[in-house]
Amino acid sequence: MKYALLAIAMGLAATFAAPTQAREASGRWTPAEAKAWYAKQPWALGSNYLPANAINELEMWQADTFDAERIDLEFGWAQKLGMNTMRVFLHDLLWQQDPAGFKQRIDRFLTIAAKHNIKPIFVLFDSCWDPEPKLGPQHPPIPGVHNSGWVQSPGVAMTDPGQYPRLEQYVKDIVGSFGKDNRIVAWDVWNEPDNPGGGNYDPKEPKDKVALVAKLLPQVFTWARSASPTQPLTSGVWHDDDWSDPSKLNAVERTQLEQSDVISFHNYGWPEEFASRVQQLKGYGRPLICTEYMARGAGSTIDGVLPLAKKLDVGMVNWGFVEGKSQTIMPWDSWLRPYTQQPPTLWFHDLLHADGKPYRQREAEILRALSHAPRGVVPAEAVMVPAQATSKTH
Numbered sequence: 001m002k003y004a005l006l007a008i009a010m011g012l013a014a015t016f017a018a019p020t021q022a023r024e025a026s027g028r029w030t031p032a033e034a035k036a037w038y039a040k041q042p043w044a045l046g047s048n049y050l051p052a053n054a055i056n057e058l059e060m061w062q063a064d065t066f067d068a069e070r071i072d073l074e075f076g077w078a079q080k081l082g083m084n085t086m087r088v089f090l091h092d093l094l095w096q097q098d099p100a101g102f103k104q105r106i107d108r109f110l111t112i113a114a115k116h117n118i119k120p121i122f123v124l125f126d127s128c129w130d131p132e133p134k135l136g137p138q139h140p141p142i143p144g145v146h147n148s149g150w151v152q153s154p155g156v157a158m159t160d161p162g163q164y165p166r167l168e169q170y171v172k173d174i175v176g177s178f179g180k181d182n183r184i185v186a187w188d189v190w191n192e193p194d195n196p197g198g199g200n201y202d203p204k205e206p207k208d209k210v211a212l213v214a215k216l217l218p219q220v221f222t223w224a225r226s227a228s229p230t231q232p233l234t235s236g237v238w239h240d241d242d243w244s245d246p247s248k249l250n251a252v253e254r255t256q257l258e259q260s261d262v263i264s265f266h267n268y269g270w271p272e273e274f275a276s277r278v279q280q281l282k283g284y285g286r287p288l289i290c291t292e293y294m295a296r297g298a299g300s301t302i303d304g305v306l307p308l309a310k311k312l313d314v315g316m317v318n319w320g321f322v323e324g325k326s327q328t329i330m331p332w333d334s335w336l337r338p339y340t341q342q343p344p345t346l347w348f349h350d351l352l353h354a355d356g357k358p359y360r361q362r363e364a365e366i367l368r369a370l371s372h373a374p375r376g377v378v379p380a381e382a383v384m385v386p387a388q389a390t391s392k393t394h
Contacts, residue, residue, distance in 0.1 A: 027225040029232060029261040031285040037232060038262065038287035041185065044315025045371050046085035046118070047078070048292065052324030052354045055149035057089040057126075059138045059325075063098070066105050072112050074322055077356045079116040081364055082371025085185055086113070087121040087291055087317045091153045093135050095170040103177055110183040119185035121291065121317070122178075124153075124171055125220065126191040127213065131155035131204050144338035146330040146348070152197070158216055159206045167216075171223040179229030188264065188291060189220050190235045194252040199335050214251040221259040232261035236291045244280040257284060266292035268319075270299035271308050278312055289315035296346050297331050302363040307378045310370045320349030323359075 029037070051070045054060040078086065088109075094102045113120055133151035142148035157163045171189075178184055193213045197205045206212055217235070224233055235256040237243050243265070246254050257263065263286045267274050274293070281288055290309060293300050293316060302318070309316045320328045328349040330339050347359050351367075358364040362385070369382040 027228075028259060034232065034262050034286045042084050043310065043313065043371075043375050044085050044185070044289055044317065045367065046083045046087065046121075046317045047321035047351065048317060048319045049074075049086035049088050049120070049321050050324070050326050052322040055138050055141055055325040056151050057091050057153075058094065058133065058135060058151060059149075060089075061091065061094050061102065061105060062135070063101055063105070068108055068112060071109065072115070073356075074352075075112055075116040075118055077352060078118060078321065081351070081367045083367070084117060084371070085119055085121060085315075085317065086321070087123060087188065089123045089126055089153075089191070090174065091133065091151070092125070092157075092167055092170045093133055093153070095174060096166060097135055099173060103174070106174075106178065110178075110181065114183045119183060121186045121188050122174075122184060123188040123191050124174065124224070125189065125193070126153050127193050127195040127197065127209070128152060128191065129197065129199050130201055131197055131206070132201075141325050141327050142338070144330060144334055144340040145327060146332055146334045147326050147328055148199075149325070156204065156206060158209075158212050164216070164219075168219070168223050171220060172227055175224045175229050176227040179224075179227045179231065182230075184231050186232050186234060186262065186289075187224060187229060188234055188236065189224055190217055192238050192266070193217050193235060193256070194250065195238070198332075210250065210252060214255070217252055217255050218259065221255070234260040234262050234264040234289070234291075236264035236266050238266035238292070242280055243277070244283055260286070262287045262289060264289045264291045266290065267305075268293060268295040268298050268300045271304040274300070274305050275308060275312075278309075278314055287315075288312075289317070291317045292319050294318035294320070295331075295348055297344075297348055302351075302366050306366060306370060307383050310373070310382075311376060311378050313376050318349070318351070320351065322352045322356075323347075323350045323354050 050060055051067055051074060053067060053070055059065045129147060129150040129152060131152045133155050138149055154167055194210045221233060237253050237256050246257060263281050263284050265277060265281060267277050267290055293305055306316055323329055329347040330344060331348040351363060352358055366382050369379050373379045
């Protein structure tokens, strides 16, 4: 959701210098604790997940549209690709509507995931796309438009301090209920918190959004930590040219890097840009997980980036799993130029068609090869096309 959102919204370290906070003072894991945790995990490989028949996280989770059978089917496909995680968005309104029912569905979801050896990363809040989420039936997709029904959490509610106690209870209850559940790998407390939104929602966005988030994000980390989760907390940096010097970053980014137990980031650029980002973040002395990548038309591909990440031991979660109502096979600029006459020449996101067939078989082969190789090892079959596939004569 991504570098391009800045453009859409506006027209459509060296060693980490900040002091390491002691566990007694803040609850944040030390670098040594984070590294010890990471060493016990498999190399993270997965997708940002939404079932093909849901347009957003509300439709995925609401009682009337929660589709356990579809999730089970799609997670079976993920397991065959060698995936072991999925990044999955929750929503505060789902908890407000029915805390007990929402948690029951989360538990059922986790049971399905565990059946397929998948441990999700749960996202608590999100600043991308529609800032005015509403419960109930969701509108159909806008023809030809990328992620045309995605909603923020909390969205415009963050402008009302009277809503903060409710948001606090949501975080404390969800993390308190599942914070020691070994079926979950991590908590992403806020997706791209300082994102201006994207799409055509700019008139609805709070004018002081970044300032509001800068005040609220540290509280969200505190609320989540108060539940004493055994899984790490994170929030991924996603923009600006250089993340190695905290003094050059805004208040939101500094909170992300100073409060995350493991460092996460987003990158939709060419492999050389990905390598540069990893280098910038190495100085923080913590494990790295790229929780968003793969935009084929922007240069971020399974072929180019994933083997590099495996070699660098960076966990990887691409955007989009199955083609569906999110329409994320369309590029970001579809908000300006909808693909209503025909689909894009190249899928932007997503790995599989709605029937489970890979968009590109070679991508599936690379995923499986990398997932089966030892940590840090890139087998030859993941970096070159097999000889038999190139020796045919025409």
